[in-house]
Amino acid sequence: MCRPRSSAAALPAAAAAHLHEAYLDAERRRHPAPRLTPRQWxxxxxxxxxxTNLQIARRLGVSEGTVRKHLENAYRRLQVSNRMEAVTRAFPKGVVSCPPGSAGGSGRVRSA
Incomplete structure (x- = not known):
């Protein structure tokens, strides 16, 4: 027999979302993003x-190997091992891309 969900059942879901945000905020305070160079940012x-690494290299006028080395150094400072972790750690609240025509991109807002 199915019972309709009561408003009391919705409360734990809302509380869980709030607790998760509070946990993430505490983690960010405990482990702030390390200092990165302007190029790494x-x-x-x-x-x-x-x-991609190749697209970044072409956009910045450097070799793909240089991009890899900068990213390796950034990963080490961020204490992560891949692109997704690095972006999530560096931009925990999402990313606002650079204005169109700049080195950054399209002017769109993306969530990390």
Missing amino acids: QLLHLLAVGH
């Missing part, structure tokens, strides 16, 4: 909006 931003 630029590369991570380009990763966040979906560019």
